[in-house]
Amino acid sequence: xxxxxxxxxxxxxxxxxxxxxxxxxxxxxxxxxxxxxxxxxxxxxxxxxxxxxxxxxxxxxxxxxxxxxxxxxxxxxxxxxxxxxxxxxxxxxxxxxxxxxxxxxxxxxxxxxxxxxxxxxxxxxxxxxxxxxxxxxxxxxxxxxxxxxxxxxxxxxxxxxxxxxxxxxxxxxxxxxx
Numbered sequence: 001x002x003x004x005x006x007x008x009x010x011x012x013x014x015x016x017x018x019x020x021x022x023x024x025x026x027x028x029x030x031x032x033x034x035x036x037x038x039x040x041x042x043x044x045x046x047x048x049x050x051x052x053x054x055x056x057x058x059x060x061x062x063x064x065x066x067x068x069x070x071x072x073x074x075x076x077x078x079x080x081x082x083x084x085x086x087x088x089x090x091x092x093x094x095x096x097x098x099x100x101x102x103x104x105x106x107x108x109x110x111x112x113x114x115x116x117x118x119x120x121x122x123x124x125x126x127x128x129x130x131x132x133x134x135x136x137x138x139x140x141x142x143x144x145x146x147x148x149x150x151x152x153x154x155x156x157x158x159x160x161x162x163x164x165x166x167x168x169x170x171x172x173x174x175x176x177x178x
Contacts (some may be wrong), residue, residue: 006047009054010045013058014058017043034122044058046064046065046066046118048067048168053168055068065114068163069106069109070166081093083128084109084128089131103167110167110168113169155171
């Protein structure tokens with residue numbers, strides 16, 4: 001039911017953006033499976049849901065990706081940290097106590113998932129190559145550079161913390177979210 005509700009909300013918002021009826025929207029998929037509107041490929045969108053929450057990003061000016069996750073204190077993030085985190089991120093996480101380490105892991109995870117969704121590449125083997133600078137102030141966004149300087153992609157990430165027991169992240173090309 002939550003999946004259907006989030007897809008209904010997405011269709012309704014997209015229809016408003018392109019001045020169409022929700023049922024008339026046709027979707028296609030990019031090389032890595034990222035969906036786009038077949039007749040309006042310049043409209044960027046992304047959706048994520050977890051528990052009772054859904055998160056949708058729309059833009060006609062930049063690539064966008066979102067992720068939302070329930071912060072589960074019982075989740076054994078240690079078992080996948082080496083597959084997901086860079087060496088510096090893993091070292092930082094291990095220096096934190098269990099509760100702070102868990103929150104920091106989900107902050108890193110949501111950013112990486114949102115970034116891979118914004119770039120359209122999806123989650124693959126390159127998660128360790130995306131380094132999320134965790135700032136002392138957990139309420140601000142960060143710029144993330146992916147890949148070599150000559151071929152890299154610059155994205156901004158901004159987190160949403162006001163959701164009880166959840167964390168969300170929006171990744172977008174450029175500095176200003178519109």
